[in-house]
Amino acid sequence: MTVPAIETKELVREYRMKRSPQNPSGAPVVALDGVTLDVPQGEMFGLLGPNGAGKTTLIKVLVTLLLPTAGAARVLGLDVVGQVQQIRERISMVSGGEHSGYGILTVREQLWMFSQFYGLPSKPALARIDELLKVVGLYEERNRRTSALSTGMRQKMNLVRGLLSDPEVLFLDEPTVGLDVTAARDIRAYIKEWIRMKPGRTILLTTHYMHEAEELCDRVAIIHKGRIIAGDAPAALKLRATGGTYFLLTTETLDGISLAGLPGVQRADTRALDGRMELRLHLAEDGAIAGVVKVLADSNRRIFSLQKIEPTLEEVFVQLVGQRLEEADERKAGP
Amino acid sequence: MNDATPARGMLRLLRAILGRSYPRIIGANRDKSWLFYDTVLPLLGTIAFVYVYKALGAPERFVGYVIMGGATVAFWMNVMWSMAAQFYWDKQGGNLELYMVVPCGIPAILLGMSFGGFVGTVIRAIAIVAIGSLLFDVHYTVSQWPVFLLVFGVAIVGLYGLGVTFASLFLLWGREAWHMANLFMEPVFFLSGFYFPVRALGFWAGMGASLIPLTLALDAMRQLLFPGTHPPFLPLGTELGILGALAISFIVLARFLLRKMEYLARREGRLSLRF
Numbered sequence: 136m137t138v139p140a141i142e143t144k145e146l147v148r149e150y151r152m153k154r155s156p157q158n159p160s161g162a163p164v165v166a167l168d169g170v171t172l173d174v175p176q177g178e179m180f181g182l183l184g185p186n187g188a189g190k191t192t193l194i195k196v197l198v199t200l201l202l203p204t205a206g207a208a209r210v211l212g213l214d215v216v217g218q219v220q221q222i223r224e225r226i227s228m229v230s231g232g233e234h235s236g237y238g239i240l241t242v243r244e245q246l247w248m249f250s251q252f253y254g255l256p257s258k259p260a261l262a263r264i265d266e267l268l269k270v271v272g273l274y275e276e277r278n279r280r281t282s283a284l285s286t287g288m289r290q291k292m293n294l295v296r297g298l299l300s301d302p303e304v305l306f307l308d309e310p311t312v313g314l315d316v317t318a319a320r321d322i323r324a325y326i327k328e329w330i331r332m333k334p335g336r337t338i339l340l341t342t343h344y345m346h347e348a349e350e351l352c353d354r355v356a357i358i359h360k361g362r363i364i365a366g367d368a369p370a371a372l373k374l375r376a377t378g379g380t381y382f383l384l385t386t387e388t389l390d391g392i393s394l395a396g397l398p399g400v401q402r403a404d405t406r407a408l409d410g411r412m413e414l415r416l417h418l419a420e421d422g423a424i425a426g427v428v429k430v431l432a433d434s435n436r437r438i439f440s441l442q443k444i445e446p447t448l449e450e451v452f453v454q455l456v457g458q459r460l461e462e463a464d465e466r467k468a469g470p
Numbered sequence: 471m472n473d474a475t476p477a478r479g480m481l482r483l484l485r486a487i488l489g490r491s492y493p494r495i496i497g498a499n500r501d502k503s504w505l506f507y508d509t510v511l512p513l514l515g516t517i518a519f520v521y522v523y524k525a526l527g528a529p530e531r532f533v534g535y536v537i538m539g540g541a542t543v544a545f546w547m548n549v550m551w552s553m554a555a556q557f558y559w560d561k562q563g564g565n566l567e568l569y570m571v572v573p574c575g576i577p578a579i580l581l582g583m584s585f586g587g588f589v590g591t592v593i594r595a596i597a598i599v600a601i602g603s604l605l606f607d608v609h610y611t612v613s614q615w616p617v618f619l620l621v622f623g624v625a626i627v628g629l630y631g632l633g634v635t636f637a638s639l640f641l642l643w644g645r646e647a648w649h650m651a652n653l654f655m656e657p658v659f660f661l662s663g664f665y666f667p668v669r670a671l672g673f674w675a676g677m678g679a680s681l682i683p684l685t686l687a688l689d690a691m692r693q694l695l696f697p698g699t700h701p702p703f704l705p706l707g708t709e710l711g712i713l714g715a716l717a718i719s720f721i722v723l724a725r726f727l728l729r730k731m732e733y734l735a736r737r738e739g740r741l742s743l744r745f
């Protein structure tokens with residue numbers, strides 16, 4: 136039996152807060168509220184949750200950047216409090232949108248610099264850098280200054296940085312955040328390619344994109360307000376959303392027509408889409424769709440498309456939390 | 471990729487130091503404009519002093535003084551601007567977090583940063599002395615090279631120890647420490663005797679100024695460069711001893727602050743750095 140790549144027990148992490156008008160008692164923020172996880176080696180594990188759910192905090196505890204407030208966490212069987220150095224030898228971390236390194240260096244120089252922090256001999260390090268740059272399609276840019284890279288290129292370079300030391304566990308915190316569709320797809324492809332080339336390596340990836348978790352991960356845990364509310368293979372998770380059926384319907388703007396009260400309609404989520412309205416309907420049974428169509432027809436709304444859909448993680452999330460993931464995003468405090 | 475086994479211990483430390491010094495040595499010199507900005511501009515500042523001394527009819531050696539002072543200012547600037555403020559920039563870009571989780575550890579990174587900064591500054595200091603001496607036809611004869619280099623080396627260790635100490639303090643205390651440091655810049659220019667013998671300050675002010683390793687180092691080096699004519703602040707041996715003690719103290723202090731900073735960062739989830 137090998138040790139699990141990641142193991143947490145009732146992990147709690149609080150942030151102490153100063154007294155402020157929003158927080159007059161100075162109560163701490165509970166970012167992780169009793170997280171218990173078990174990720175075997177060789178797994179691609181996804182942590183899916185809205186903004187402020189605690190994803191980054193969990194990663195930081197696991198990579199030894201933050202101390203747990205209570206509970207325990209182990210990486211490769213090593214304790215994140217007492218065996219810090221041993222853990223650091225065997226992991227690496229890449230965050231989405233990070234601006235690491237120095238703009239005056241070229242891509243290749245920068246990656247070489249980081250390889251030195253792991254004690255890699257220069258020649259094989261550079262060979263590995265070139266090889267990985269080819270994999271992510273950045274080889275042509277190897278002699279460009281990092282300050283001149285686009286966001287997507289930068290993120291590819293950061294991914295290479297994370298892979299340089301050939302880590303046993305790789306932590307990826309929202310690796311595709313802020314990237315356009317193509318760059319995000321590329322990044323996902325390289326992640327898959329790496330895990331295919333290196334069986335036995337573990338990835339813990341956080342995201343708030345449902346499809347990303349679904350596409351990449353062997354198992355997904357849904358995290359909300361510092362708690363894991365469900366964890367399983369994506370397919371198994373989706374089975375949990377089986378109560379009723381799901382339809383996707385596009386129509387004209389609704390302007391005050393309410394569908395939520397109709398018989399058999401358990402939930403109707405709307406999303407504006409190129410001047411049209413996309414409705415995701417959760418119905419008690421197939422027949423209830425007739426009532427929806429009738430209301431729309433009676434109000435002279437054209438229906439552009441209607442299809443029955445398989446539940447996705449989106450539906451699972453809604454069922455567990457009672458909100459869509461975007462709605463659950465913690466509102467950023469601001470003026 | 472057969473021989474790609476990562477090193478540990480001393481070898482990794484050395485590799486990490488060289489790795490981190492690279493952007494400072496190569497990166498910062500790639501753009502040749504430094505030859506102008508980092509040598510001619512500081513010289514312009516010192517030239518004013520040269521003429522003041524000449525006008526006052528001061529002995530020739532004062533010109534050499536001033537040029538040496540200018541070269542030393544380069545080190546002081548490097549430590550204050552590039553070392554002490556570096557953690558702030560590294561924090562902004564996310565480097566600091568990465569540096570905390572790479573296996574070589576933060577001290578290796580800081581050593582690399584210091585080494586890189588030192589090499590870069592030595593090149594600049596040599597350029598300043600060379601250009602300044604050419605312009606004003608100054609000649610130096612170092613009486614005891616080994617002692618001269620020893621004084622310089624010990625002072626540099628102390629100075630960069632001070633830089634690391636400042637870097638950690640900035641992170642721990644944030645903006646206030648930063649402002650304090652800025653406040654200190656000017657008096658330091660004055661007190662360290664970059665441009666005059668520190669003995670002129672009197673004993674107590676001189677001792678106060680000696681907390682900064684450059685003060686005694688300059689005085690000691692001037693004793694070696696202008697033997698017999700430079701009015702020494704303290705005997706050479708005493709100065710060297712104090713410099714050594716300063717270097718050790720700053721290194722111990724820097725290590726302590728670094729540990730504290732790392733611990734606080736892990737406990738609090740942030741450093742109080744709020745600019």
Ligand SMILES: Nc1ncnc2c1ncn2[C@@H]1O[C@H](COP(=O)(O)OP(=O)(O)OP(=O)(O)O)[C@@H](O)[C@H]1O
Binds near residue numbers: 151188191739
């Ligand atoms: N350094 C900090 N100090 C105080 N509170 C913090 C700190 N970091 C995070 N928090 C709070 O802890 C909670 C969890 O934050 P965390 O960054 O872990 O969430 P996340 O899931 O990564 O969110 P996102 O998707 O926005 O990255 C949030 O309420 C956040 O405001």
Ligand SMILES: [Mg+2]
Binds near residue numbers: 190191192308
């Ligand atoms: Mg996050």
